Amino acid sequence: MVFRVSSPRRTLCTQLTSSSHRMRMIDNAPIKRIVQGRLTVEGYSRAAVQTYWRIPELKLGFDLGAQPWDFMGTSPWFVSHTHLDHIAALPVYVARRRMMKMEPPVIYLPEQGLELIRQILRGYQRLDRGRLPCELIGVRPGDEIELSRELVVTVSETRHTIPSLGYVVWERRRKLKPKYAELSGAEIRDLRLSGAEVTDERRIPLVAYLGDSAPQGLDECPSMYEATVLIAEMTFLSPQHRKDKIHKHGHMHLDDFVERRERFRNERVIAAHFSTRYHNRQVRSFVENALPDMLDGRLYLWL
Ligand SMILES: [Zn+2]
Ligand SMILES: [Zn+2]
Numbered sequence: 001m002v003f004r005v006s007s008p009r010r011t012l013c014t015q016l017t018s019s020s021h022r023m024r025m026i027d028n029a030p031i032k033r034i035v036q037g038r039l040t041v042e043g044y045s046r047a048a049v050q051t052y053w054r055i056p057e058l059k060l061g062f063d064l065g066a067q068p069w070d071f072m073g074t075s076p077w078f079v080s081h082t083h084l085d086h087i088a089a090l091p092v093y094v095a096r097r098r099m100m101k102m103e104p105p106v107i108y109l110p111e112q113g114l115e116l117i118r119q120i121l122r123g124y125q126r127l128d129r130g131r132l133p134c135e136l137i138g139v140r141p142g143d144e145i146e147l148s149r150e151l152v153v154t155v156s157e158t159r160h161t162i163p164s165l166g167y168v169v170w171e172r173r174r175k176l177k178p179k180y181a182e183l184s185g186a187e188i189r190d191l192r193l194s195g196a197e198v199t200d201e202r203r204i205p206l207v208a209y210l211g212d213s214a215p216q217g218l219d220e221c222p223s224m225y226e227a228t229v230l231i232a233e234m235t236f237l238s239p240q241h242r243k244d245k246i247h248k249h250g251h252m253h254l255d256d257f258v259e260r261r262e263r264f265r266n267e268r269v270i271a272a273h274f275s276t277r278y279h280n281r282q283v284r285s286f287v288e289n290a291l292p293d294m295l296d297g298r299l300y301l302w303l
Helices: 014-024 090-099 111-128 185-193 243-248 254-259 280-290
Strands: 002-004 032-036 039-046 050-055 060-064 106-110 135-139 144-146 151-157 165-176 199-209 229-233 268-272 299-301
Touching (some): 039 199, 039 229, 039 268, 106 111, 254 280
Parallel strands (some): 002 144, 106 135, 199 229, 268 299
Antiparallel strands (some): 039 050, 144 151
């Protein structure tokens, strides 16, 4: 299914400007940031704790395990799956935007969870005695979501213990068809006026988000290996944690990255969602032992 978001959405109401300074003072959830080229990745992710990401330049986010106050101006949001550490803050996000008089957010999520999340929101509306206006859109593998002329999001299947999805954000560019390369500007204009399609669409994968998944989720969506930035999970690292069991529970192990090291074409590979059974220094030492070159310096541990 192809979704089109019709008009550019107004994200901030003018009434907000007087309070925007005060908004920035609130620090309710940790945010880590890195800049990769023209993209910034912000967020936090620890297994069974909370996961949330935002790419401010693309004006979108992934997962709602918690919702930093600073993130509320962003919409749409893409939810990978309905485990609580990835979705618990959905009602909070919707309620905050209503309170701050912002447009209702658009939230994409696996279609299997759609009706239950609607019921939960109805329950909260009664408990909280406040409306929770939002546009919830159920999606499935193979869907394409047109965010704007320049941006498209594709949806892929991932492997977890419940229905789960990965997302790739693509930039679309129009490029003159090679057969017209020799023509002058005036000739191309005449062709265009006559109704001919003079350009081809070129898609560049900017950001891929795996969510929680066994390695098949990556392997079955090759563009994840091509995206400028890949946000992946590396829940388990210790050689003592058996890979087959980890895969059965829909997660990745450090060894899965080692096995696939030649496949990553990304400028940046973010590994996140580490299990809380590891201290940060243990995470670093497991990875430095297994991948001393850190994938030619492209691997970044989200600690
Ligand atoms: Zn998780
Ligand atoms: Zn999960």
